[in-house]
Amino acid sequence: MEYFEVLLQVLFWGLYAGCIYILLATGLNLIFGVMKVVNFAHGEFLMIGAYITASLFALLNYNPYVLILLSMLVLMGIGTMIERFCFRPILGTGKLNEIFISLGLIYVLQNAAALVWTDEWRSIQSPYASITIPVGPLNVPLDYFIIIGFTAALLIGLYIFLKRSPIGRAIRATSQNRRGAMLVGINVERMDMISFGIGSAFAAAGGTLWVVSGQVFNPYMGSMPALKAFAIIILGGLGSIPGAIIGGIIYGIAENGAAFFLGGPWKDTISFIVLIVVLIIRPVGLFGEASE
């Protein structure tokens, strides 16, 4: 029965880690769908989101699960500004330029965070850290359930927003056909800003959930989750939000499985091995389309 216990444990870790990756990957996919831009500095939004929640927590001493909303709002503002001043000027000038701009942003954001908050490892305590819920033979922390529930709520909220609201419809129109959207009078540049803002807010939510669950963080913690989010996007297909969700769950479980069965150092590496193997077999990703 012990083996079953281990599998269940891995499954829960995977689901919870998967939630963080899903939030990142969904945001990236939303931005990619509308702007056809991949922001390599997306993990830095996650890191800043975590720091803003932690600072607000230290300042107000309020429940971090409520402060998450404030943190998302702040990041939405930062995200729209970065879109306006860094990505819009180079839109359509070549894909390499986006990668270079993101590189610059990584340097600026990481070290600005280190200047403001120092580069020491930090952690914050969830108010429910001591509460666990028995699931079969395991005691799963209540935080894991809140994280999974919060992620689901955000995704459902995004779905309703995109399907029902006029702005959501305009965003979908822009991502389907930018020129067509322009022709029917949609301000596509505003849609760029909005989707970049939402994507950044999702990253902030991911960062906050990451640290509330007891993970330590520093200004350089964003790169690794972001790269895993890219791997998920490649697996699930660029621009496909359902692909990001399924990919994120599979990925979180696979990664924690690898860490358990192969050892700690392989946790981060196995993802890239999977990624490279998939790309050898299918250069456009598992669910990606052959053309642009």
Added chain:
Amino acid sequence: MNAERFIEELKSPAVLITIIAILIPPLTSMNPYLLNVFIIMLVFIIFSSAWNLLAYSGQGSLGHAAFFGIGGYISTLAAVATGITPYITIFLGGAVAAVAGFLIGLTCVRLREWFLAMVTFGFAIIVQTITVSILAQFTGGWDGIASPRLLPSSIPNYLTYEYYSVVAITIGVILFIRYIIHSRIGIALAAIRENEREAQAAGINLAKYKLLAFCLSAYIAGLAGALEIHHFGYITPEIFGIDISFWPVIYTILGGLGTIAGPIIGTIVLTGVWDGLKLAGMTYERFIIIGLILIITVIFLPKGLVSLPEVIKEKVAQWRSGKEGQVKKEETGG
């Protein structure tokens, strides 16, 4: 090569800068600190030029530290095992890096820009993990291992000789890259970068040439890594770090992507800025400034510092014609 052609060559910025590089140490009275800075700068000129050669074919790698580090490790292990001078083993380091470049290139040549960037980035992390886990008994794990110095420090003025030997290798590499870029291979690579489909229609074998660019670039990067490690005398897995992958990108973009002089100028200018900021006592601010320089360059000076004279000339011409136009307007209006 006739005399006229030779003078023409001399005018090229690459050659001018290497001449300056040769003259610098005597002018700074062989200050060891400055010599160290210059040696590292030359190593990064080689490294950035290697990255630039790959980017010349339209492939932007974010994991060149993998090749840099493989070169360093292989050369170190070979020099320790055989006792041969590092001046020979560095070429072996480059060769093994080229093999690694070939293997990862097999995947990468079929990928779009974003995927290529992610895969190369991941590759550096995989190599680092393998170095500290499976190969730990050879590589010393995270602690690293000592590496034979290029020249033993018992020789008087060894640093000066070391500097000149690195200058010679740098000149050799730059002339080699010049040769490649001006040959049929270089023309094919540029064609692929500009438009893959048209290049293919013109009969260029895309996979073959892109793979060739990968191998050449990895070879030169491995050479640079080996040189740096033998200069420091120590190697740790930190060499596969993200910073090492990003530096050649930043140097090349600032100097001018796809030009021979670009990586050279970019490395020299940024090394100067970097060490200047260090002297001014900055830590995190330096990285922020470097990041801002990169962003501003991409947005406002996409062809890099090498295009600055042209841009200024154009702006001046515009300003002049604008002024003349104004005068004319006033004349006709008045």
